[in-house]
Amino acid sequence: MLELSWTFIAYGVFFGTLAGMLPGIGMTVVMILASPLLITHQSIEIIQFYLSAILISQFTGSIVAIYFAVPGEPSSIPAVIEGNKLARQGKGTQAIYLSAIGSAVGGIIAFILIWFLGKNLGILFKNFGTLFNVVMITLVVILLFLVPAKTWIERYVFPLVGMILGILGESTQDVNVSFSLGIDLLETGVPTMPLLLGLYTLPLLLVLIQNRTDTAKSFVQSISIKDVVFNMSHVVLSVFHAVLGFIIAFIPGIGLNIVSNLSYEIQIRMNKYVEQKNKGQYGLLAAETANNSGAISVILPLVLFGLPTTASQAVLYNILIEKYFLFGPESFNNLLLNSILQVLLVTTFAGLLLAGPCASILGKLFEKFEKKLYIFVAILMIVVIGYVGIQTYNLELYTWVIIVSFVVGWMCRNMDVLRIIYFFIISSFLVENFTRILYMWELM
Amino acid sequence: MKIKKIIFTLLTSFIITTGSHAGKIDLTIINAGAPGGTYSKLNDALIKDLGKFYNINVIGADSESKGHKVFQSIEDRPVYVNSRTAFFSGVNVTKKEKPLINDSKKHYIVFAGKFNRAVCVQKNKDVDTLLFGKEQSLKIASSDGVIFGKKFVAKLDAQTNSKHIMVPYNGSGKLIKGLITGDVDIIVVNQGSAIKQWKDGNINCKYTTNPSSGQGLQPLYKKMQDPWAGFKLTYTLYGEVKNVSSSFAKDLNTRISQILSDPNSNTTKKISQLGWSSLIADIEGLRKDWKESYQDTVDILK
Numbered sequence: 001m002l003e004l005s006w007t008f009i010a011y012g013v014f015f016g017t018l019a020g021m022l023p024g025i026g027m028t029v030v031m032i033l034a035s036p037l038l039i040t041h042q043s044i045e046i047i048q049f050y051l052s053a054i055l056i057s058q059f060t061g062s063i064v065a066i067y068f069a070v071p072g073e074p075s076s077i078p079a080v081i082e083g084n085k086l087a088r089q090g091k092g093t094q095a096i097y098l099s100a101i102g103s104a105v106g107g108i109i110a111f112i113l114i115w116f117l118g119k120n121l122g123i124l125f126k127n128f129g130t131l132f133n134v135v136m137i138t139l140v141v142i143l144l145f146l147v148p149a150k151t152w153i154e155r156y157v158f159p160l161v162g163m164i165l166g167i168l169g170e171s172t173q174d175v176n177v178s179f180s181l182g183i184d185l186l187e188t189g190v191p192t193m194p195l196l197l198g199l200y201t202l203p204l205l206l207v208l209i210q211n212r213t214d215t216a217k218s219f220v221q222s223i224s225i226k227d228v229v230f231n232m233s234h235v236v237l238s239v240f241h242a243v244l245g246f247i248i249a250f251i252p253g254i255g256l257n258i259v260s261n262l263s264y265e266i267q268i269r270m271n272k273y274v275e276q277k278n279k280g281q282y283g284l285l286a287a288e289t290a291n292n293s294g295a296i297s298v299i300l301p302l303v304l305f306g307l308p309t310t311a312s313q314a315v316l317y318n319i320l321i322e323k324y325f326l327f328g329p330e331s332f333n334n335l336l337l338n339s340i341l342q343v344l345l346v347t348t349f350a351g352l353l354l355a356g357p358c359a360s361i362l363g364k365l366f367e368k369f370e371k372k373l374y375i376f377v378a379i380l381m382i383v384v385i386g387y388v389g390i391q392t393y394n395l396e397l398y399t400w401v402i403i404v405s406f407v408v409g410w411m412c413r414n415m416d417v418l419r420i421i422y423f424f425i426i427s428s429f430l431v432e433n434f435t436r437i438l439y440m441w442e443l444m
Numbered sequence: 445m446k447i448k449k450i451i452f453t454l455l456t457s458f459i460i461t462t463g464s465h466a467g468k469i470d471l472t473i474i475n476a477g478a479p480g481g482t483y484s485k486l487n488d489a490l491i492k493d494l495g496k497f498y499n500i501n502v503i504g505a506d507s508e509s510k511g512h513k514v515f516q517s518i519e520d521r522p523v524y525v526n527s528r529t530a531f532f533s534g535v536n537v538t539k540k541e542k543p544l545i546n547d548s549k550k551h552y553i554v555f556a557g558k559f560n561r562a563v564c565v566q567k568n569k570d571v572d573t574l575l576f577g578k579e580q581s582l583k584i585a586s587s588d589g590v591i592f593g594k595k596f597v598a599k600l601d602a603q604t605n606s607k608h609i610m611v612p613y614n615g616s617g618k619l620i621k622g623l624i625t626g627d628v629d630i631i632v633v634n635q636g637s638a639i640k641q642w643k644d645g646n647i648n649c650k651y652t653t654n655p656s657s658g659q660g661l662q663p664l665y666k667k668m669q670d671p672w673a674g675f676k677l678t679y680t681l682y683g684e685v686k687n688v689s690s691s692f693a694k695d696l697n698t699r700i701s702q703i704l705s706d707p708n709s710n711t712t713k714k715i716s717q718l719g720w721s722s723l724i725a726d727i728e729g730l731r732k733d734w735k736e737s738y739q740d741t742v743d744i745l746k
Contacts, residue, residue, distance in 0.1 A: 039504075129625030170509050173612040176535045176589040178509060188510045206451075326617050379453065393503055393514040432614075439611045440583060440627065 005045040009343060011037065012052025013350050019053060020060030020076075021366055022373055027054055027312035028418070032196050033381055035319060036388050043325040044339055050316050051299065051340060052347040055107060058256070058292045059351030060362065062099040066092060067220045067363040075260035078287035082264075082280040092220075095284060097228040100355035102238045102285040106292030107348030109242035111341055114296060130440065133433040136301070137426065144422065154416050162423025163430075165190045172432035173439075185397050192318055193385050194398045196421055198405030203413040205378045209371060220363040237282055238289040241267070245290025249298040256291050256298055256310075263290030292351075296344060304332055306429070314425030470499040471696075472518065474525040476511020482616070482636035482718055483508075483681065486557060487526055489714035490683075493703045508532070515684070522692060524685045526555065530734050531588075531679065534741025538591060543738070552693035553730040555683025555700045556723040557715060562638040562661055564631050564649035566623055571650035574630055576667065580606045582629040585622055587613045591745060596632060603668060623647055635659065636718035652719075653679070659719040680723075680737050682730070690727075697727050 011034065019030040030053055038046045061076040066083035079099060086095035141159075149155035169189020171177035180186040241263045249259045267286035271279045299313065306327030308314040325331060354362065389398030409417055438444040473491055477483025491502055505511035508527045515525045533543030565574050574582060584600070586593035590612050597610040611628050613619045616637035623631045624646060631638075635652055639659055642649040652661035683700065685693055703709045704722045715722055723733055 129622065129627040131627075170507060170614070172614055174589045175508070175587070175614060176532065176539070176591065188507075188513050326621050375453070393505075393517055436611060436613075436627070440609065442609055 005042075005048050008041070008045045008049040009052045009346060009350075012049045012343075013056050013347070013354075015049075016053035016056025016347075017060045017354065017362070018373075018377070020057035020062075021064050021362065022370070022377070025377060027057060027310075028196065028315060028421075029201050029377070029381075030057075031312045031315035031319075032193050032201065033377070033384060035193060035315065036384055038319055039323075043320055043323045043331075044336060046316070046319055046323070047299075047303070047336070048339060048343050050312075051296070051343045052350075054256075054295045054299070054312070055292065055344070055347040056351050056354065058106075058288070058295050059100060059103050059355040062103070062288055063096065063355055063359045063362050064366055066095045066099065067359075068366070075256040075287070075291045078260060078264035079284055082284040082287075085280055086284070093225075093227050094229065094281070096359045097225070097356055098230065098234070098281055098285055099288045100352050100359070101230050102234075102241075102289040103292040103355065104348050104352045105235070105238040106242040106245060106289040106294075107296075107344055107351070109239060109289075110246055110293040110296035111344045111348075113243070113246050113293075114337070114344070115341060130433050130436050133306070133429070134437050137430050137433060140426070141430070144419070149416065149419070151415065154419055158415075158417065158419040159423040162420040162425075163427040165195070165420070166424040166427025167431050172428050173435055185400065188394075188397075190424070191394060191398060191401060192315065192425065193388060194401040195405050195424065196315070197381055197385050198402040199409040199417050200421060201381060202378065202402075202406055203409040203417075205374050206410075207413055209374050209378075220360055220367060225357075233278070234281075234285060237267070237285055241286045241289040242293040245292070245294040246297045248290070249294030249296075250300055256294050259294035259298070260287045260291035263287055292348075296340070303327065303336070308426060308429070310422075314422060317429075318425065470522065472501045472503060472521055472523045474503045474505050474511045474514050474523065476505045476508045476515075476525055476527050482559070482634055483526065485636075486681070486711070486714050486718065486720070489710035490526070490555070490700075490703070492710045494699065497699050515686070519687060522685060522688045524554075524683060524696070526557065526681045526683045528679065529682050529684065530737035531741050534738050534745060535589060535591060537742055538745040551684050551686050552688065552690070552697070552727055553682050553734050554685050554693055554697040554727060555681075556725070556730050556733055557681040557683075557720055558723060559679050559681065559718065559720040560635045560652050560654040560658070561632045561679065562635040562642075562649045562653075563651040563664060564620075564623060564633060564638050564642065564647045565629060566626070567645055567648050569629075569648060571630075571648060575600070575651070576604055578604050578606065580604065581608060582606070583609045583611050583627070584630045584632070585611045585613050585619050585628040586632045587615060587619050587634070588632075593632075595745060599668070620647060635661070636720065639719060654719070654721075680733070682734055693727060697730070701725075 015030045015034055019025050019027050027050075031050070034049065034053075038049060058075065062079040062083060064070045065076040065079035066087050069080050069084040083095040083099060086092065144159070145155065149158075168179050168181065168186050171179070178187050178189075244266070245259050245263055248262060249256065264283055264287040267283050271282060274282060298310065302308050302313050302317060304327070306317065308317040320327070385398065385402070386395075389395040435444065471494070473487070473494070475484055475487040475491070477485070477487050491500055494500060503514055505514050505525075511525050511527055515523060515527075536543055563571060563575060565571050574580070584593075584597050586596055588596075590610075593610040593612050597608045600606065601608055611622070613622060616634040619628075619631045619633045620637065620641050622628045631647075632653075635654070638647065638649050641647045649661060651664040651667065652658060653664055654661070655663050655665055657663045685696055688696075701724050703711050704715075704724050706712060712722075723730065725733065
């Protein structure tokens with residue numbers, strides 16, 4: 001049965017193109033921007049939106065990476081290294097198509113794997129409750145702490161600040177209890193969107209607007225498909241990296257960033273046995289294929305266990321929680337599975353078109369409007385969040401949160417403030433499950 | 445572009461957006477139910493029906509505590525909210541905090557929607573064996589808060605000579621998930637949420653806190669040796685309105701009574717679908733019911 005929401009997939013394609021092509025925007029910003037649009041719709045439509053946006057962002061991210069040496073999102077760094085090198089050698093079309101076809105193969109392999117594993121995963125995970133959540137979230141926290149941080153503030157203080165902010169408001173266990181640090185305004189908790197806007201997005205956009213005075217050199221060229229080569233070695237490699245990416249991305253806390261770069265690193269080591277002329281192409285193919293298949297498996301821990309493993313998923317999680325979405329086997333049913341599979345097919349095809357034949361058009365648009373787009377996005381976010389503040393009668397709280405978090409975000413603009421946000425969003429999940437296990441074990 | 449100019453543009457956008465909200469409205473309704481939840485569905489139906497009589501502006505607050513915060517903050521226009529004020533006020537008094545409604549001159553109660561809890565266990569398991577079996581130690585989950593949940597378990601322990609463990613949850617969806625995944629053995633859950641899962645065969649339900657039974661469930665009070673389990677306490681969502689004259693409140697109460705008396709209204713259909721019931725009464729009658737419900741909560745939690 002076809003359960004596709006074409007409107008939401010179209011939104012996903014549009015927002016995913018923004019996320020992929022505008023450096024710094026990424027899926028987290030896209031999810032915040034789209035939140036007011038999503039919140040009134042069905043959970044399944046929201047998931048379809050997220051899936052199509054994240055898949056498209058993986059396709060389009062390589063366009064700016066190859067043509068302008070700008071990583072649209074961190075998972076496009078290998079595309080910058082290898083893709084732009086090929087573009088400089090006059091092989092831009094080959095790089096663009098290699099990346100687009102590789103990404104499409106990643107999507108198809110993910111489709112096949114989900115199709116085979118999907119229903120069994122649902123049955124398997126029926127047995128995983130609070131204890132499993134505790135183990136998973138502990139693993140995620142450990143992994144997050146293992147991710148290198150530049151300073152001790154980023155490593156220890158940011159997670160702590162995020163946790164404290166996250167547990168403010170209504171208790172995760174008891175409707176009659178709330179934590180507010182004695183500030184009345186905080187009795188209902190810190191709103192996510194203004195915090196993200198002030199702490200992360202606005203400082204980032206301002207830095208990007210400031211720094212984009214020196215336009216990167218463009219290698220946009222007309223696409224001529226007859227020059228493109230995609231042979232058997234490309235097929236074998238893309239299948240291998242698609243499977244690898246799918247498996248790695250399933251580990252909670254990994255994220256596409258690591259998936260893409262890890263696949264690339266593995267390919268670099270394998271390249272010792274490869275002809276010099278193919279090395280760059282294989283590296284590019286490895287990264288692009290892995291991040292597209294990983295874009296699907298990375299969402300499985302969220303849908304199956306209610307465990308967000310990236311900042312953008314945490315925003316998605318917040319929206320789905322408000323929709324009373326039952327994470328786990330009850331929701332991971334045939335309807336959702338079919339929906340994921342259909343979105344995967346449709347979006348892979350759309351992505352192939354965008355990142356293949358349409359790549360030069362998108363590249364030229366990016367060249368022309370990049371800086372204006374940043375300003376437009378910044379204004380749009382302010383307007384959207386101001387509107388939500390008014391609609392929810394939280395304008396005072398929203399204003400304070402934006403001001404305070406913007407000051408902190410601007411001061412820490414060279415640091416990884418996403419660590420605060422990630423811990424902020426997972427803290428309620430973490431506290432809820434740890435507290436519940438204490439009750440279950442009669443320790444509370 | 446200069447950074448100051450950009451910040452100025454952003455600031456201007458914020459002011460224009462926030463300043464463009466002007467003009468009085470006839471009735472602001474706060475939807476304090478989580479989107480997709482049963483409260484929210486009832487609110488949506490009532491909003492649709494009241495929309496025939498009022499120019500309505502809806503504020504989504506997504507939880508009862510947020511809903512109250514918004515309700516308290518609005519002083520310049522007629523505002524309406526549905527919430528379990530009697531229950532929360534009773535719990536607050538037990539915790540030596542202020543009740544939610546403490547000034548009857550400013551607040552009018554114009555609606556009362558009564559709902560129930562269902563008692564459910566995992567599918568393939570027997571409710572009676574688990575709930576009323578002697579000398580057991582099972583995990584019982586409730587979403588009414590720690591104090592209330594412990595009270596329920598204490599009553600059941602006394603009757604069955606058991607030592608059950610109370611596990612608190614926040615929200616019916618999580619409760620049902622906890623039961624399905626085996627975290628807990630018994631749940632006392634919003635009947636409206638439980639019925640669908642029961643009919644789909646995901647869980648097994650038998651009792652309701654509704655003394656008059658309903659939706660294929662049996663009244664719990666007949667099995668529990670305590671009038672409280674009747675439940676003498678009724679779970680009621682009260683509709684409060686403020687910043688209005690008494691004639692405005694009476695008019696609103698009359699409109700709502702008309703809606704509740706109409707079997708074809710959206711609200712009546714939704715109430716029936718969720719297994720709820722409503723109390724059709726005037727403002728004084730609803731205030732009396734509120735006080736009784738509040739006192740029941742206080743008595744139970746003593």
